Amino acid sequence: MAERVVNVDVYDKECKVLLKDKRNSSGKFWTRSEKKQWVVGLMLGTSMLYAARTIMPLCIVSTSQELGWDKTESGTVLSSFFWGYTMTQFLGGYLSDRIGGDIVLPIAACMWSLITFWTPQLAYLSTDKHISLYIVVLSRVSLGICQGFHYPGMTSIISRKVNEQERSLTYSMVASGSHIGTLLTGSVGSILMDRYGWQFPFYFIGLCGLTWMLLMRYMLIARQRNKSVVVSLADAPLPDLATSKDKPETRSSVPWILLFTKPAFWALLVGHFCHAYSFFVLLSWLPTYFHENFPTAKGWVFNVVPWVVTIPSSIGSGWLADKMISSGYSVTFVRKFMESVALLGTAFFLFIISYTSSYTSCLICLALAVACCGFHNSGILVNPQDIAPKHAGSVFGIMNMAGAIPGFVGVYIAGHILETTKSWNAVFGQTSVVCVFGWIVYVIFGTGRRVVS
Template identity: 80%
Template sequence: MLYAARTIMPLCIVSVASEMGWDKTESGTVLSAFFWGYTMTQFLGGYLSDRVGGDVVLPIAACMWSLITFWTPQFAYLSTDKHTSLYIIVLSRVCLGICQGFHYPGLTSIISRKVLEHQRSFTYSIVSSGSYVGTLFTGGMGSIMLDHYSWPVPFYIIGLCGITWMLVMRYMLIARHREKLVLASLGEAPLIDSSKVKPEPKSAVPWVTLFTKPAFWSLLVGHFCENNAFYILLSWMPTYFHENFPTAKGWVFNVVPWVVTIPSTIGGGWLADKMITKGYTVTFVRKLMETVALCGTAFFLFVISYASSYLSCLICMALAVACCGFHNSGILVNPQDIAPKHAGAVFGIMNMAGAVPGFVGVYIAGHILETTKSWNAVFSQTAVVCMFGWAVFIVFGTGKKIV
């Protein structure tokens, strides 16, 4: 639901811009506004989740971004003036990013405290695969609703779905808490073995120590470079196929890459946990997963520059996106390895750096297209950035606890 709400505006932007009279620059401002807000609350979300619990932070944030999604059409109609309505929508997109910024740091904090080390990769991969399911849901069902109804309908439906999910999640968390209280009152053992998963005492985040560790910086650099590739593919892939293969069906190239990414994400998590269970070091496993993610993405971006047929380009693009799925078992879960007591806060800083390509990398890709008219230039520079991030993480990354 998080990604369904996040990607509904890119799906509807053409219809919204047509009705509101926006040009491409104004449409781009609306789309990029989300990431300005998204960068603001990454650290705060991790810090609050580590202090009060992600199970408290997540439902509150979900309630807010679901309501913003639901109300977006109403925001657009608050004013009849074109520029005023544009400013209101941009502000709502910033607020949407602010609220969604709490999610992943809170999720990371929960997993680091409740899930055993050799089960974290698979758990995180299962949960993270929901981002691709949400993208598929918006691209599939959202496109159908957009074709048969006006553009506000997808916002209303997905907003209501988000609210429903939030209420169900909150109900299950409360039910789980009551179950523990009942078991405790009856003198029975808790369902989770406390000898294996012990609550960590709250303590201040040792930022000075973290900022002097090369492993921490390699985390930021690697995540920035991977997200740069992911956001460029997410934002520009439809335009690439539309310009190079105008007769191709949109539902194919908007769906196929995300379909193949779900099994790669889950499979990468299963493989990572399996290798750790078999005795491989966490450091080796994290670097192996990130090698597949960054080197694989770079390789297929280089190859697509020499592909000419629609099928070969679609396969290369799908495999490039699929390789991104292994990132969930590499760097994305690494904050739980190096700082288990402060995983939420560390993830927040890391994801703040990873959100920057959302408005910088995507803009630069557009500028390159505008000046060179070359998709090969875009893919090549993206691949080079991936290889740089891989080299930094391979040399300085670690799976050992540093704080």
């Protein structure tokens, strides 16, 4: 029998090439087709998230009239969502970084969709006005708790599956779902409310959320896991040739002490807080503003127009940010430029609305103010992936927890100001000041460079 001679060097080289090909096929990042599928899926999820979140602001006038709530009580109902939303931001980021956002998102979506569907029935559990109010507030808190997992989980997924040069556009497209969802509620929700009552938008959006969760779970997440299992089995015969750098990345704990000593981290929190203050005041009180100041105006117009113009601004800002970075501009400059448009633009249009009186001019000013908010998606909102890419979910959770605080503070204060002063100019004026303050802090101390490894 002839002796078989094996050239070890040639064999080793061929096996390493094979391993490289297999790693490329598994892919640390999404392929082009995978990214398109996930972007569409996550964008639709964000749409359903915001559709469920904005039903109550849309229906608050009709609901408060039927249930006998005053402005302060209405403000309590609107702001109570953010009490719960604040609680789970950090937990959502931590769990997503540890076990995967693809596991966290469907579970949370199932819960907030069911709560949305049953909210009208919960309001009728008691004939006592105050007990009914407490039940609705509790349901809104629960809705916020469940929705608090979404953005940190989404951020964790994108930071691990999209390279740095494409994150701005990817995140902006996914985040633009918030405006699509608000648009869906403002258009379809307004029609359903006018024809069938304020309860039907809750039923419709609740069912849409459950449908998205099932499609996401069985069409994208299950397929991705099956692919990972196949790739793992394919890699099994050649474990000894893998070096330490080929092994799965170990997930280290978040260096919080180091982060809290960095001015860039605090600038992130302050800037996001100030943006969220303006955005949530607009999101929660715009329907009431137009109902009170222009009672003959069509709800499907003022509930739709601001969010229609925001979609191209959100996606366009992401494209512009990636284009600027690929053209040689620093990430720090791009993030500060986008945030300047967001905060200063919002402050400017909220300020000049005090000097307008016609319906058309007010609608244009508020639409442009909301459109400027879209640039935030390519500024601070994607910044956690710049400063701490390995811990983006956890950092985003802390940032969004700070951003949720003005949701209950700012919205409640706006309702109290309206109840005591009857002045919308006072509400918009103090919101402009908050935006300018956030811009100053972020421009001075913010950065797009990595601050922790």
